[in-house]
Every structure is written in C-alpha cells, then in structure tokens.
Amino acid sequence: MWQRRILGYIGLYMLVAAVVIFSVFPFYYAIVTSFKSGSDLFRVDYWPHTLNFINYVAAFTEQPFHINIFNSVIVAVAVVVLSLFLGVTAAYALGRVHLWPYHPAADHSRGCPCFRRWRYCPGCLS
Amino acid sequence: MSTAAIDGPAAQKSQLTRSRVRSAWLFLLPMLIVILLIAGWPLARTIWFSLTDANLSGLSNVKFIGLENYLSYLDYGDGDGEWIGVLADGKWWTSVWNTISFSVISVTLETILGLAIALVLNAKFPGRALVRTAMLIPWAIPTIVSAKMWGWMLHDQYGVINDMLMKVGLLAAPLAWTADNDLAMTSVIMADVWKTTPFMALLILAALQMLPSDCYEAARVDGISPIKVFFKVTLPLIKPALMVAIIFRLLDALRVFDLIYVLTSNSEATMSMSVYARQQLVEFQNVGMGSAASTLLFFIVALCTIIYLVAGRVRFDNN
Numbered sequence: 001m002w003q004r005r006i007l008g009y010i011g012l013y014m015l016v017a018a019v020v021i022f023s024v025f026p027f028y029y030a031i032v033t034s035f036k037s038g039s040d041l042f043r044v045d046y047w048p049h050t051l052n053f054i055n056y057v058a059a060f061t062e063q064p065f066h067i068n069i070f071n072s073v074i075v076a077v078a079v080v081v082l083s084l085f086l087g088v089t090a091a092y093a094l095g096r097v098h099l100w101p102y103h104p105a106a107d108h109s110r111g112c113p114c115f116r117r118w119r120y121c122p123g124c125l126s
Numbered sequence: 127m128s129t130a131a132i133d134g135p136a137a138q139k140s141q142l143t144r145s146r147v148r149s150a151w152l153f154l155l156p157m158l159i160v161i162l163l164i165a166g167w168p169l170a171r172t173i174w175f176s177l178t179d180a181n182l183s184g185l186s187n188v189k190f191i192g193l194e195n196y197l198s199y200l201d202y203g204d205g206d207g208e209w210i211g212v213l214a215d216g217k218w219w220t221s222v223w224n225t226i227s228f229s230v231i232s233v234t235l236e237t238i239l240g241l242a243i244a245l246v247l248n249a250k251f252p253g254r255a256l257v258r259t260a261m262l263i264p265w266a267i268p269t270i271v272s273a274k275m276w277g278w279m280l281h282d283q284y285g286v287i288n289d290m291l292m293k294v295g296l297l298a299a300p301l302a303w304t305a306d307n308d309l310a311m312t313s314v315i316m317a318d319v320w321k322t323t324p325f326m327a328l329l330i331l332a333a334l335q336m337l338p339s340d341c342y343e344a345a346r347v348d349g350i351s352p353i354k355v356f357f358k359v360t361l362p363l364i365k366p367a368l369m370v371a372i373i374f375r376l377l378d379a380l381r382v383f384d385l386i387y388v389l390t391s392n393s394e395a396t397m398s399m400s401v402y403a404r405q406q407l408v409e410f411q412n413v414g415m416g417s418a419a420s421t422l423l424f425f426i427v428a429l430c431t432i433i434y435l436v437a438g439r440v441r442f443d444n445n
Contacts, residue, residue: 012246012249012251013251015246016246016247016251016257019243019246019247019257019260019261020257020260020261022320022323023260023261023262023263023264023324024260024263026264026272026275026276026279026320027263027264027267027275029275029279029286030275030278033278041284042283042284043284044284044285044286044289046286085156086156086157086160087157089153089154089156089157090153090154090156090157090158092153093149093150093151093152093153093154094150094154
C-alpha cells in the first residue's frame with residue numbers, strides 16, 4: 001500500500017514539475033538573456049554565467065524607462081478609479097432593481113429566473 | 127424589499143418602485159454613456175466608413191459608395207472586367223481560414239492542457255500556492271513582450287528551442303520557425319498556447335474548487351475507477367464553467383492581432399483577419415477596405431459564437 005502511495009507522490013510531483021517548467025522556462029530564459037551583453041547574446045546558455053546588470057542600467061539611461069513606469073502607474077490608477085466608479089454605480093442599479101434581463105440578487109436556488117432562463121447566467125454559475 | 131415589489135405586475139407597482147427604477151436608470155447612465163462613446167460610436171463609424179471610399183489621408187470628404195468595398199464588378203469597358211473588394215480578395219479568405227484554424231487548434235490545445243494543469247493543481251500538496259503563482263506567469267506577461275520572447279526563443283540561428291530539440295536528437299538541423307511558411311502557424315499556436323493556458327487552467331480550477339465532495343465520496347465507496355469518475359462526475363459538473371471559459375477564449379482568439387503581428391509581421395502564412403484589416407487600413411491607407419474587413423470580422427466572430435452555442439448544445443432552457 002505505502003509503495004503505491006509513494007509512487008503516487010512521485011507521479012504528482014513530476015506533473016507539478018512539468019507544469020512549473022512549462023510555465024516558467026520562457027520567462028527564466030528571458031531573465032538569463034537579460035544578464036548577457038555583446039556576442040554572448042548569440043550563444044544559447046541554460047544557466048547565467050555572469051551577472052551583468054548593464055542592460056538594466058541602459059533601460060534607464062538610454063531609454064526613459066522611469067517615465068514609462070510612471071505612465072503605466074498613471075494609466076493603471078486612472079483606469080481602476082474610472083471603471084470602478086462606472087462599474088459600481090451600474091452594478092448597484094442592476095443589483096437593487098430588476099430592470100432587464102439579468103438580476104444578480106435574484107434567487108437562483110430553484111433554477112435561473114433570468115431572461116429566457118439562460119443556462120449560463122453568471123448568477124447561476126456560482 | 128420583497129420580490130413582489132421588484133417584478134410584480136405593473137398595476138401593483140408603487141410610487142416607491144417607480145422612483146427606485148428612475149434612480150436605477152440614473153445610476154446606470156454613466157456606464158451607458160461611456161459604453162456608447164467607446165464602443166457604440168467607433169463601431170458605427172467603422173461600419174459607415176466601410177460603405178465609403180475613405181482614405182487615410184482625407185477622412186473629411188468621403189463619398190458613399192455602397193457595398194463596393196465588400197464586392198463589386200469592375201468593368202473595363204471592353205467586355206472584360208474583374209471582381210474587386212474584400213470578398214473577392216484571395217488574401218482575405220486566407221486570413222479567414224488562418225484565423226479560424228488558429229482559434230480552433232489553439233483553443234482546443236489550451237482547453238486540454240488547462241484541464242490537465244487544473245486537475246494537477248487541484249490536488250493537495252505542500253507548495254501548492256507557489257506553483258499556482260508560477261503557473262500564472264505566462265498570463266501576467268504582456269502579449270507584446272511574450273511574443274518578442276518567443277520570437278527570440280524560436281530564432282533560427284540563436285534560438286533555444288532549436289538548441290534543445292537538437293540536443294535531445296529530435297532535430298538534425300535548426301529550423302526557421304517563424305520564417306518558414308509551413309512552420310509559422312505552429313510557432314504562433316505554440317506561443318499562444320503557452321500564453322493563455324493559465325487563463326483556462328485558472329477558470330477550470332475555480333470550477334473544480336467548487337465541486338461538492340459528496341459525489342466523490344459516493345464514487346469512492348462504490349469503488350469506481352478514477353478515469354470513470356473524471357468522465358462521469360467531474361466533467362459533467364464543470365461543463366458549464368468549461369463552456370464559458372471556451373467561449374471567452376474563442377472570442378479572444380478570433381480577433382488575435384498582436385501575437386501574430388509581432389512574431390511573423392504581415393506574412394501571408396499566418397495573417398489573421400485583424401492583421402489583414404490593419405494592413406489595408408494603415409499600410410495601403412485604404413480606410414474603406416480596412417473598415418469593410420473589420421466589419422466582416424465582427425460578423426464572422428458573431429457567426430462563430432452562434433455556431434458554438436448551437437453546436438455545443440448550450441441550451442437557453444434550464445429543463
């Protein structure tokens with residue numbers, strides 16, 4: 001019995017390792033490449049040989065990356081604030097008053113009360 | 127508030143309900159206005175431009191030309207002529223076929239892989255939270271960046287994919303993944319599957335987490351094999367969520383642009399409908415043709431959605 005369990009664990013962790021390698025490897029390879037410069041870039045390496053931060057410095061000195069970060073933050077904040085405002089007001093209206101066709105606060109326990117009894121109504125999925 | 131007050135017959139509606147409905151519309155107004163401005167207006171404008179001879183250099187004085195951008199017969203006057211317009215363009219039909227085959231293949235692969243990953247991550251093991259975070263990395267990287275990353279990994283001379291495949295002996299010589307017309311679509315699908323499998327896995331995982339445990343206990347008591355449990359219990363239970371996940375991805379894949387444009391530019395082997403529309407609109411400066419292509423894209427996506435809903439037997443009826 002315990003042998004089967006151990007085999008099961010080994011199998012599970014091999015699957016987990018496969019998932020992690022599948023997801024992380026391209027990102028990892030980009031990080032490894034980011035530490036290279038010059039002709040090193042054209043050699044395939046699976047491990048970082050030197051830790052060269054020259055590309056990271058160049059992103060700020062040769063390109064206005066600090067401004068890019070600032071722009072991203074402004075866009076992110078503005079989008080979150082605006083869409084929250086629009087979404088919250090609309091959701092409040094749709095949630096409190098049954099307008100049309102979908103009513104999130106409706107009782108879904110005995111099937112979907114929504115417009116045409118839509119089977120994939122967001123309220124019925126949860 | 128009782129349900130009778132919400133959706134009772136109109137005759138029973140009180141003064142309070144009427145004022146509630148009025149204020150509800152007031153609360154809805156900002157969203158409706160914004161949707162009209164950012165979705166309705168551009169859509170209407172595109173459909174209008176598709177019926178004109180609009181050019182990128184002069185959008186102010188355009189002439190209505192009917193459906194000529196879609197299909198029209200150009201008569202040379204000597205008894206000869208040819209069909210012109212988007213629908214007569216072989217490149218358009220290539221791009222339609224590319225888009226549909228790309229969507230079907232990549233969404234199928236993503237669903238199978240996403241289901242497998244979700245099942246693995248649904249098991250209890252130490253470090254599960256960490257693995258779930260790692261799984262989301264591909265989805266968190268912007269598409270442009272991941273397309274550039276894959277472009278470099280698939281490079282014909284310096285790419286790591288060629289290097290790996292040659293090291294394990296699957297390849298004798300490096301392949302030109304993105305430049306070779308026969309391989310370009312494979313490369314694009316590979317990058318897309320990598321990028322969006324986490325999205326599928328996340329939605330399926332959320333569905334798996336909500337499954338009731340009593341079905342599984344009953345199955346265990348009855349000694350049913352795990353494979354049968356998966357097909358007879360798990361799959362039917364997560365089907366609604368799976369269908370929604372697939373349609374989200376399908377709608378997304380049908381309008382694919384950035385990944386293909388960054389990886390293979392305007393190559394006809396991988397050109398999607400969006401890439402075709404952009405080429406007409408920006409490179410050839412032909413706003414009329416570009417808008418016609420965009421309008422057709424809109425209708426083809428709508429058609430695919432309807433086919434999916436019918437073929438997937440998505441019933442609008444609960445019984």
